[in-house]
Amino acid sequence: MSLIVKTVSRMLTPVMLLVAAYIILHGHITHGGGFQGGVLVACAFILLIIAFGIDYVEAKVSFSFGQAFRSLGATIIIIAALVGMVFGFWFFKNVGVYPYGFPGEVFSAGSLIIYNLGEMANVSASFLVAFYFLIRFRRRRK
Amino acid sequence: MPLAAGVVLILLGAYTSPRCQASVAVGASAATMAMSLLLLRETLKGGIIVHKMAGWSAPVGIILVVDGFNAFIASIIVGVVLAAAVFSIGYMRGETSLSYYYALVMLMLGGMMGVVLTGDLFNLFVFLEVMSISAYGLVAFRSYEMEPLEAGFKYLVMGGTATTIVLLGVALIYGAVGTVNLADIACRLRDGGFLPGVSGSLVLSVSLALLVTGFGLKAAIFPFHTWLPDAHPAAPSSISAILSGVVIKVGIYALFRILFIIPLNVDFAFAVAVFSVLTMTVGNVMAMFQTDIKRLLAFSSIANIGYILLALSVGFGGGAxxxxxxxxxxxxxxxxxxxxxxxxxTAGAIVHAAGTRNLEELVGVGHKMKATAVILVIGVLAIAGVPPFNGFISEFSILLAALGAGMGPFAALMLANILLAFSYYLRLLYILVWQAPKESLSMIRDPSPSMILPMGVLASLCIVFGVWPQPVLALSHHAALSLLNLNGYIAASLG
Amino acid sequence: MEALGWFNLLFNVLLILLVVLAVIVVELKDLLYAVIVAGVYGVIIGLLYFMLQAPDIALTQIVVGVGIQTAILVVAVSKTLRVEEKASGKDLGLKAASIAAVVILTVILVFTVVYDFPAFGQPVERVGQYYVENVLKDVGAWNAVGAIVWDYRGYDTLGETLVLFTAVIVVLAVFKHAPGKRDEPNS
Structure with a gap:
């Protein structure tokens, strides 16, 4: 890609990641949450892929790392929900097991932030892995 | 009570490592089996088990409700998946990406359990999606051939339409009564508690039509059956067993639940009976002409869905x-x-050994695979409805029930269908077991023990339930009673 | 009232634009253009959601419908054919007509039904009412949608997460025999 595209995406990517981090960490305070933020993270990486090529990005975030990361995300969610079940009897139990906090602060509303982070890991890595796969895919020769 | 969640959980734990291997899959399904049998025992005592997700009670949060009906179906599902998972160890040897395979099997199991155990319509939709998506993937798993890809794509298009239709139906119901909890819906509809301004019956008919269409597509009922004979043969045989054995039953389960929860002043019994007869006739007639062993079995699944539907329509008649x-x-x-x-x-074992699904090339294969042949004979005779086996009991009692409920013509048609089916099952046996073996088949042997074992267990179940049907009859009687016990269901889930 | 009038006007114009764009997407022969126009379509849907006071959905729609969807479709187009070819072989006229008839019938039925529903913005749904009133006390989250998604109906969201998880596994499993993964990466 041309120099302009490279420069712009180099500048844009941190901003996108920052917005994504805001959306995720404030998922229980303002709009959005793990899913939206996760997709935004994936978008940032896809922008990098478009600008610098797949090899550049895959050298930093490998395919198997993506696989591990998204499994990690799903596992986090299930474990957090299980903790709720072990200590609070009900699966997904939130307030009562997790601290209530002070509404409006980042660390409030109990386990929501954990779920949002887990979802972010799952969603962003899932889309990224699928995208890697799509780009690497070539039609079968017969 | 947390058992209900535990059932789902074990599954979820199993798939998360992408390197999940056969032993994990088998262990997880065995553990789930134990869990669901425990649940079944609990519900047999007459209780309805409720697990509230996050501790919120019914209309606000999601609940899992397990009554006799649920637990019955859940046990069947896990049993079949367990058998298929054990079978896969030998059958799938030599395939690549087995971790994906087992992960998808576990996800499909998780999806099915979710659909069956939940007490919430939207949650049912979500897990229906999990189940369906993994099923598409498993059908197309052998993607180095063209046929599975095509079948998987067809299944994907049809199944995607089905889930969309179901979602629309759920949305309409939510719009009409303001809740997606099954028991709450039933309660509201009984008391006529629509949201202000909503005039009831039309909304209900439309959303019910959408839901029935969607679940009917999943269950391969007559006008929507076209994906099944492509998808089921194309999948690996262990998956065909799961798909034909239980995945279409999940659609049937949802139909049973929904139709008994949403009351409507239409003569359901007649409509369902007509569709059931159409379904079984199409299935049986098409099965007669098949030369592909798995395709024949797939069409026979459609026919059997027809029998089950006829029983459902009898159930609408009410009374004894x-x-x-x-x-x-x-x-x-x-x-x-x-x-x-x-x-x-069994078909999978034969195909695995002989390398072809064409009946003409499989002539006399039973002479070479003695153990498989014995099991095959048992299975075919059972499904053909020959007395000492289990198929006879249930088919015969469906006939009797239909006759008793005054649905004579339908019963006659079903009898004709059973006889028709008998003819092609006999043909199957004649070709595979009776005729002298072809020379091209001289090299094949019985499969490995891990494949024989689940087949043997299932075959012995066929015999046991055939000669000693009282326990299973009692079980299914209990399941039927708890399906009809709508008031108890509502009280347990909302209370 | 004046402001609401402008609001309605804008809303309806956007709706009409949506229909026009949809037709354009279907009719465009160059699939790359079609994908781009579909992205614009996604932006407008996002705007509409925002105007209907559903910022969470708007955010999702814009991120997914414009970001990921366009990116994936562009790659898909680049891997296959860019220009639509004339459909060859069987004539689909009757089939297409019957499918269209069924779809139109369904749409009409659904619209007749939806017309009966309570007007927009009337908080008559009991469950929704409960969420709005109790979310701060129960969960302590300012974002009620987030609380519903991960607390009241967390199990559903877990299911949806699994759907994505499964879908990606399916993609990997089905296309595992793609040769591109192993041999030379460039080109």
Whole structure:
């Protein structure tokens, strides 16, 4: 890609990641949450892929790392929900097991932030892995 | 009570490592099996188990509700998946990306359990999606050939349409009554508690039509059956066993639940009976002309869905015969799951050994695979409805129930269908077991023990449930009663 | 009232634009253009959601419908054919007509039904009412949608997460035999 595209995406990517981090960490305070933020993270990486090529990005975030990361995300969610079940009897139990906090602060509303982070890991890595796969895919020769 | 969640959980834990291997899959399904049997025992005592997700009670949060009906179906599902998972160890040897395979099997199991155990319509939709998506992937798993890809794509298009339609139906119901909890919906509809301004019956008919269409597509009922004969043969045989044995039963389960929860002043019994007869006739007639062993079995699945539907329509009649019809229908759900899983596994073993699905090339294969042949004979005779086996009991009792409920013509048609089916099953046996073996088949042997074992267990179940049907009859009777016990269901889930 | 009038006007114009764009997407022969126009379509849907006071959905729609969807479709187009070819072989006229008839019938039925529903913005749904009133006390989250998604109906969201998880596994499993993964990466 041309120099302009490279420069712009180099500048844009941190901003996108920052917005994504805001959306995720404030998922229980303002709009959005793990899913939206996760997709935004994936978008940032896809922008990098478009600008610098797949090899550049895959050298930093490998395919198997993506696989591990998204499994990690799903596992986090299930474990957090299980903790709720072990200590609070009900699966997904939130307030009562997790601290209530002070509404409006980042660390409030109990386990929501954990779920949002887990979802972010799952969603962003899932889309990224699928995208890697799509780009690497070539039609079968017969 | 947390058992209900535990059932789902074990599954979820199993798939998360992408390197999940056969032993994990088998262990997880065995653990789930134990869990669901425990649940079944609990519900047999007459209780309805409720697990509130995050501790919120019914209309606000999601609840899992397990009554006799749920637990019955859940046990069948896990049993079949367990058998197929054990079978896969030998059968899938030599394939690549097995971790994906087992992960998808576990996800499909998780999806099915989610659909069956939940007490919430939207949650049902979500897990239906999990189940369907993994099913598409498993159908197309052998993607180095063209046929599975095509079949998987067809299944994807049809199934995607089905889930969309179901979602629309759920949305309409939510718009009309303001809740998606099954028990709450039933309660509201009974008391006429629509949201202000909503005039009831039209909304209900439309959303019910959408839901029935969607679940009917999943269950391969007559006008929507076209994906099944492509998808089921194309999948690996262990998956065909799961798909034919239980995945279509999940659609049937949802139909049973929904139709008994949403009351409507239409003569359901007649409509369902007509569709059931159409379904079974199409299935049986098409099965007669097949030269592909797995395709034949797939068409026979459609026919058996028809039998089950007929039992459902008898159930709508109410009264003693209604209960009897439902009981026999649920018994057939169990029996067909066992028989069809057995047959697909056997067919898988044969195909695995011989390398072809064409009946003309499989002539006399039974002479070379003695153990498989014995099991095959048991399975075929059972599904053909020959007396000492289990298929006879349930098919016969569906017939009796239909006769007793005054649905004579339908019963006659079903009898004709059974006889028709008998003819092609005999043809199958004649070709595979009776005729002298072809020379090209001289090299093949019986499969490995891990493949024989689940087949043997299923076959012995066929015999046991055939000669000693009282326990399973009692079980399915209990399941039918708890399906009809709508008030108890509402009280348990909302209370 | 004046402001609401402008609001309605804008809303309806956007709706009409949506229909026009949809037709354009279907009719465009160059699939790359079609994908780009579909992205614009996604932006407008996002705007509409925002105007209907559903910022969470708007955010999702814009991120997914414009970001990921366009990116994936562009790659898909680049891997296959860019220009639509004339459909060859069977004539689909009757089939297409019957499918269209069924779809139109369904749409009409659904619209007749939806017309009966309570007007927009009337908080008559009991469950929704409960969420709005109790979310701060129960969960302590300012974002009620987030609380519903991960607390009241967390199990559903877990299911949806699994759907994505499964879908990606399916993609990997089905296309595992793609040769591109192993041999030379460039080109």
């Amino acid at each position: 015969y209604g209960v009897y019809g439902l009981t026999s229908g649920l018994l057939h759900v169990l029996n067909h799951a066992i028989m069809k899983a057995l047959l697909f596994l």
